[in-house]
Amino acid sequence: MLKKVISIAAMSFVCATAVFAASDKTVAVVNNEAIFESEYNEALAPVLQQFKAQTPAAEQTAENIKKLEDYVLSQKIDEVLVKQAIKKQSIKVSAKEIQDAVNQVKKSQNLTDAAFNAELKKEGITLAKFESSIKDQLAARKLITQNAASQMKTPSESETRAFYDKVMLKVKNDNAKTGLSKEDDALAGEIARLVKRASGEQAKIRIIAINTQGLSGSELKAAQNRVSEAKDALKEGQGFAVVASKYNSSEALRANGGDAGAVAKGDLSVVSSALDSAVFKLNVGGYTKDPIKTNIGYYFVKVEGKTAPRDTPVTYEEVKSDIQNALLQVAERKAVADYFAKLRDNAQIKINR
Incomplete structure (x- = not known):
């Protein structure tokens, strides 16, 4: 009876696999290893979403989208080539190396364990998946170092x-x-x-950044309510750091009271020229009473110190x-590009798009 159940289960699995393989087309084959449409689409989706969110509508042409699609496919091909080379050269990454790298990420982002886990949850990534990604990156780095180290020399x-x-x-x-x-x-x-x-003027700032990018309906309304609540809290005289700890969208900024460190003129222009201008108009101790609206959300900012330009x-x-x-980084990029070109030259690649 048990053997019959196992046989039926095995047959069901084979049939399901056959149906899946038939429905999931291959977009490319690299040294007999397929890149399926599903995994390609999974990689493309966030890139395309970011492109549409940050690119003016007039530039969202079929031609530019096609370039983006080709770029993502090229990245997937390189990813497969690297994994194949790692396997061929028996490159290993230890558990300690992975843990050290994860700890370095936390340290560089000034994240507590709780804040780190919150960021993973926000991004929809499990710790296991994140560690797997770190492992792949470390293995790839070892691969590049072993095969392109001769070109990576510190300049004289x-x-x-x-x-x-x-x-x-x-x-x-x-x-x-x-x-x-x-x-x-x-x-x-x-x-x-x-x-x-x-060399220029710099300001030490705290910020309250409430994200609205990609939000709509009740979520957008909730974010706008948070903006109003933060404004009222500041007006009532609550400390800026206290309000920042409560209302920032970012867990990291909530954890450090909105401390954004030092910025120079022009740094914040990538977010909003109005925000950049406001910072350097404020006196030390001053803050924006009204939120500054940007493409990604609303900002309050406080200036806690200023450094005069050097002469x-x-x-x-x-x-x-x-x-x-x-x-050295330029030399490394060239070495990596040359190595990838060599991998491609020695590979059999068929694109089915």
Whole structure:
């Protein structure tokens, strides 16, 4: 009787698998390993959602969406190639390495265990899934290090100083000709921007950020009510940090009383130019009495300190390590790109889209 039950169960599983395989098409095959439409769509969905939320309607063209779809598929192909290479080269990641990496994430984000678990829950990710993702990342890093380490050399003193000179040209003039490659010129411009940021006026702030992005109906109404409640609490004289601890959407900001550290002019423009402007109009101790509406929600901000802009140029020694790290990162990106290109050249890849 038991054997019959097992046989029926096995037959049911085979039939179910056959039906699933028939309905779940393959979008690509990498060295005889299929990438199914379901897993591709799972990877595409959040990317597409973010694109639609942050991109003006006029730019949400079929052509741009197609580019996004192709990019996600390319990433999935690279993911399979990496996993195959990891398996082939028998690369292992220990439980301690995974735990150390998880602890580093918590530390870098200033998250308590409770806040970390709350963020995972908010993102709909289990701890096991997060640790599995960390394991894959660590294994991939080991793979890259073992196969592309020869290209990842810290730049010499002369190379670093020469690049510093190019950066200072960009500090003086954003459009200065550096004679560098397009990528290196862009890097010099980015470092110049950071140098100017470090040299300019800065403000230490606390924020109350109440998210409304992607909300509608009762959820949007509830968020708007929280904005009104936060405004009333501040008006009643409750401390800004106390109100921030209660009303911030982010668990991390609630945990630290809305402490957002130091910002320079322009930093907050990526959220809202009005928010950035408000910060540097406020005196120390002042805060916005009314919420500032942005594309992602409402903000209150308080300025707790200010640093005047420096009147002396940034020296080579001050930015030497930053420049070396930046140049090393460029070398690493190139090494990774070259390695992936090599993996692709040696692979059999068939795309079915």
